[in-house]
Amino acid sequence: MSAGFGLAHLPYAAVTYAGRELIVVRLGDDVIDLAALASASPPPGVDPAVLATPDLGALMAAGPRVWAAARTWLQDVLASGTSTARIPVAEVVTRMPFAVADFVDFYASLEHASNLGRIFRPDAEPLLPNWRHLPVGYHGRAGTVVASGTPVVRPSGQQRPGPDGRPGFGPSRALDIEAELGFVVGTPSEQGRPVGTDAFADHVFGVTLLNDWSARDIQAWEYVPLGPFLGKSFATSISPWITPLAALDAARVPLPGQDPAPLDYLVVQGPAGYAIDLEVDLNGTAVSRPPYAAMYWSPAQMLAHMTVNGASLRTGDLYGSGTISGSEPNRRGSLLELSWGGTEPFALDDGSTRTYLEDGDTVTLRATAPGADGEVLTLGEVTGTIVG
Structure with missing residues (x-):
């Protein structure tokens, strides 16, 4: 696993993969498709719609309670090692992660x-x-x-x-x-x-x-x-x-x-x-x-x-x-x-x-x-x- 991208980190990004625009987190040499993961393992306290968007704007706007709930859910689900929503990081193209306001x-x-x-x-x-x-x-x-x-x-x-x-x-x-x-x-x-x-x-x-x-x-x-x-x-x-x-x-x-x-x-x-x-x-x-x-x-x-x-x-x-x-x-x-x-x-x-x-x-x-x-x-x- 690539050093620095473990469960304690899980950085977010907006990517393009197979013609689709996704938001993901990185875990080792893979990224996790958040919309796909939410479909398979619904996140408590998080509206799945904020994870099925082309950039991070909706998740960012959802506020700190949702950020905390999403992070706990991700760490719990990904710690089990059973996720099927993994994509090799080398296969995605990163984009601007959010629209800059000011x-x-x-x-x-x-x-x-x-x-x-x-x-x-x-x-x-x-x-x-x-x-x-x-x-x-x-x-x-x-x-x-x-x-x-x-x-x-x-x-x-x-x-x-x-x-x-x-x-x-x-x-x-x-x-x-x-x-x-x-x-x-x-x-x-x-x-x-x-x-x-x-x-x-x-x-x-x-x-x-x-x-x-x-x-x-x-x-x-x-x-x-x-x-x-x-x-x-x-x-x-x-x-x-x-x-x-x-x-x-x-x-x-x-x-x-x-x-x-x-x-x-x-x-x-x-x-x-x-x-x-x-x-x-x-x-x-x-x-x-x-x-x-x-x-x-x-x-x-x-x-x-x-x-x-x-x-x-x-x-x-x-x-x-x-x-x-x-x-x-x-x-x-x-x-x-x-x-x-x-x-x-x-x-x-x-x-x-x-x-x-x-x-x-x-x-x-x-x-x-x-x-x-x-x-x-x-x-x-x-x-x-x-x-x-």
Whole structure:
């Protein structure tokens, strides 16, 4: 059985098989057709109709009681080993697992934010005054979130002015990645009613690996004063596999510490971080291993901040953690940091060097996390290749 895809994990996906669109969970080297399994073994507390749909939207919208009932049913039935609803994973084609409603990306790593401050403001305090008081974020483009494997077209845009004072225009020459986790909202909320940190698990269905591709030269010219726009909105890749939030209970860890203490609406109780270890692979070379446990702001705090003004949640909302970086150079989650703003090329195993991405480069994000009963979970990878 493929490591990391046991009964403690059971990640969900939407797939095509033999001309049919199904939702499945992965178990080892197989996927389980949920509609077929429900027909053979009806799930207590779950309307079988939410399992007989082309994507995860209906199941996500059904809420935490149904998510828990479905997970218990799956673990009980699949533990018996009698399921006939198995399909080899090699025979299915994964698709976008859900329709993205809104996309928000945060900036929640102290190390990443500090590194960028040192790169761009070397003679000033690395962090801006608001950073330790709120999870900084921006609203992205839901329509450019794509499934793993979708080619990433190098974007064009305006860049900083040359000697004549006029901005340049052309393909980005500073194309970058951001290694992140994405949090998938299932249960909506009412507009005007903030969602507290204690309601995180009532609304978030699961977690996916996320690569927020970034054109740093376009971003550098446009982002003042309103923040990221075209330098970010051309493509964001997610894994087609959604790890249920409940599968990560054993991965919960305390936050590294927050100073000053956050405002009341951002206070979290108990361990609010996750011990998820990522790997950034560029053309077959592992160039970085970012640790999610180092993140300053937790996903529950991001959700609370995202809704504190009364903004509502919708089924299919996706929010990213922002770049995950550790304190050591080999744990930085972006090429901007790994090359220190393009000034320090780093080597790949084939003998070539990089500062930013070249056409034909392939980036793959992988991750593991501790699961129940000592099982290690392997999150579904996300990959993309740059095309000119």
